[in-house]
Amino acid sequence: MAAMKVYLAGPDVFLKNGREVIAAKQELTRRYGFVPNVWMGEDDAPHSTPFAFGLHISAANEAVMRDSDFIIANLTPFRGISADVGTAYELGFMVAHGKPAFGYSNDGRLYAERLTADYYKGAVAKADDGMMRGPDGLMVENNDMGDNLMLDGGIEHMGGVFIRRSVAPEHLLDDLGPFEECLAAARARLLGVAA
Amino acid sequence: MAAMKVYLAGPDVFLKNGREVIAAKQELTRRYGFVPNVWMGEDDAPHSTPFAFGLHISAANEAVMRDSDFIIANLTPFRGISADVGTAYELGFMVAHGKPAFGYSNDGRLYAERLTADYYKGAVAKADDGMMRGPDGLMVENNDMGDNLMLDGGIEHMGGVFIRRSVAPEHLLDDLGPFEECLAAARARLLGVAA
Incomplete structure (x- = not known):
C-alpha cells in the first residue's frame, strides 16, 4: 500500500x-x-x-x-x-x-482562558441575559474547547x-x-x- | 424551482x-x-x-x-x-x-493594512531575506486581499x-x-x- x-x-x-x-x-x-x-x-x-x-x-x-x-x-x-x-x-x-x-x-x-485573560484582561462579567460577556458586549463562549x-x-x-x-x-x-x-x-x- | x-x-x-x-x-x-x-x-x-x-x-x-x-x-x-x-x-x-x-x-x-497599522503599529521593515517582516520576525504578507x-x-x-x-x-x-x-x-x- x-x-x-x-x-x-x-x-x-x-x-x-x-x-x-x-x-x-x-x-x-x-x-x-x-x-x-x-x-x-x-x-x-x-x-x-x-x-x-x-x-x-x-x-x-x-x-x-x-x-x-x-x-x-x-x-x-x-x-x-x-x-x-x-x-x-x-x-x-x-x-x-x-x-x-x-x-x-x-x-x-482553552479558548475561554485566552479570551478572558489575554483579550479581555479579566474584565468579563455576567450580563443581564445571564451570559458571560466582555466589556464590548460580546459573549465569552466556553465549551471547554481549544478554539x-x-x-x-x-x-x-x-x-x-x-x-x-x-x-x-x-x-x-x-x-x-x-x-x-x-x-x-x-x-x-x-x-x-x-x- | x-x-x-x-x-x-x-x-x-x-x-x-x-x-x-x-x-x-x-x-x-x-x-x-x-x-x-x-x-x-x-x-x-x-x-x-x-x-x-x-x-x-x-x-x-x-x-x-x-x-x-x-x-x-x-x-x-x-x-x-x-x-x-x-x-x-x-x-x-x-x-x-x-x-x-x-x-x-x-x-x-486590506489585511496588510490592518496587520501593519493595528497589529504592528507601523513597525514593519524589510528583513535580510528581502521580505517585509514585523518586529517578531513574522512575514507581512501582502496580496492585495482582504484577509x-x-x-x-x-x-x-x-x-x-x-x-x-x-x-x-x-x-x-x-x-x-x-x-x-x-x-x-x-x-x-x-x-x-x-x-
Missing part, C-alpha cells in the same frame, strides 16, 4: 525560520510513516500582481488538499487569541471531504485529536513537540501502530 | 444584539429571494457538559451547511485583525463542496465576491450594508437578477 499523504497546514511559512521549520516537519512526518504533502512551487508562481500570486497559491493549496489523505493543522494562536484563519479554512475544507483531521496548539489553554467550536468539533467528528501543550514561550510558533504527538496519534489511528 | 438556501455564517451570535441582527439578516435574505438556512435548535441542545454542547452545535452547523446551496460569510475582523476562525472554517467547508461563496467585511481595509489568501481565494474560485466597506466604527459588528451588497451580488449571479 502506498504511504498515506498528509497535508501539513499552518502559518509556519510566515516564520523567519519558516523553511527550516517546514523541512523539520516534513522529516518528522516521514519518520512516522507518512508522506508530507506540501506545495513547493512558490518560486514558479505568477507574480504579475500580488492578487494573482495569492490566487495561484490558494488554488495550489486546494489541489494539494484534494490530493491528501488527511490533515494535521497547526492551530497555535497566531497574531491573536485564535488559530490562523487560513489554517481554519483548510481544516474545514478537509473535514468537508470526510478526511481524518488532527490539530495541535503550542498554547495549552472556536467548529474547529474542535470538526476534528472530533473525524475521529482525530486536538493536542494542546504550553511550550516555552519563546518557541510558541516553532516548537514541534505537540506536532510530533499528533503524528503519533495519527499513526496509531490510521496505521494501527501503538503510540 | 424551490428557492435556494443560503448558509449565513458569521460571529453574529456572539453579539449582545445577536438575535436581532440574525433576525434582520434572515429578513433581508428573504427579500432577495433566498431562504436563510440557520440552525435554531440551541435551546434543545444537550447541556450535559459544555464540550458535548459545543460538539452538538458543530455537528448541527455542518448538517445545515450540507443542506445549503451557497454561503454568505461575515468576514469582518473579530477580536483581532482577521475573520472569526469558525466562519473561516465554514467558508472552507462550503468551498470544498463546490458551493458558491460570498463574503463581506465591515472593515474596508488570508485562502479566504479571498476560495471566494474567487467559486465565482463569488468579497465586499469590503468601512462602516461607522460603532457599528463594525452589526452594520448590514455590506451584507446586503452580498445578497445583491448573489442574486445577480445565482438568480440572474441585475443588481
Whole structure:
C-alpha cells in the first residue's frame, strides 16, 4: 500500500525560520510513516500582481488538499487569541471531504482562558441575559474547547485529536513537540501502530 | 424551482444584539429571494457538559451547511485583525463542496493594512531575506486581499465576491450594508437578477 499523504497546514511559512521549520516537519512526518504533502512551487508562481500570486497559491493549496489523505493543522494562536484563519479554512475544507483531521496548539489553554485573560484582561462579567460577556458586549463562549467550536468539533467528528501543550514561550510558533504527538496519534489511528 | 438556501455564517451570535441582527439578516435574505438556512435548535441542545454542547452545535452547523446551496460569510475582523476562525472554517467547508461563496467585511481595509497599522503599529521593515517582516520576525504578507489568501481565494474560485466597506466604527459588528451588497451580488449571479 502506498504511504498515506498528509497535508501539513499552518502559518509556519510566515516564520523567519519558516523553511527550516517546514523541512523539520516534513522529516518528522516521514519518520512516522507518512508522506508530507506540501506545495513547493512558490518560486514558479505568477507574480504579475500580488492578487494573482495569492490566487495561484490558494488554488495550489486546494489541489494539494484534494490530493491528501488527511490533515494535521497547526492551530497555535497566531497574531491573536485564535488559530490562523487560513489554517481554519483548510481544516474545514478537509473535514468537508470526510478526511481524518488532527490539530495541535503550542498554547495549552482553552479558548475561554485566552479570551478572558489575554483579550479581555479579566474584565468579563455576567450580563443581564445571564451570559458571560466582555466589556464590548460580546459573549465569552466556553465549551471547554481549544478554539472556536467548529474547529474542535470538526476534528472530533473525524475521529482525530486536538493536542494542546504550553511550550516555552519563546518557541510558541516553532516548537514541534505537540506536532510530533499528533503524528503519533495519527499513526496509531490510521496505521494501527501503538503510540 | 424551490428557492435556494443560503448558509449565513458569521460571529453574529456572539453579539449582545445577536438575535436581532440574525433576525434582520434572515429578513433581508428573504427579500432577495433566498431562504436563510440557520440552525435554531440551541435551546434543545444537550447541556450535559459544555464540550458535548459545543460538539452538538458543530455537528448541527455542518448538517445545515450540507443542506445549503451557497454561503454568505461575515468576514469582518473579530477580536483581532482577521475573520472569526469558525466562519473561516465554514467558508472552507462550503468551498470544498463546490458551493458558491460570498463574503463581506465591515472593515474596508486590506489585511496588510490592518496587520501593519493595528497589529504592528507601523513597525514593519524589510528583513535580510528581502521580505517585509514585523518586529517578531513574522512575514507581512501582502496580496492585495482582504484577509488570508485562502479566504479571498476560495471566494474567487467559486465565482463569488468579497465586499469590503468601512462602516461607522460603532457599528463594525452589526452594520448590514455590506451584507446586503452580498445578497445583491448573489442574486445577480445565482438568480440572474441585475443588481
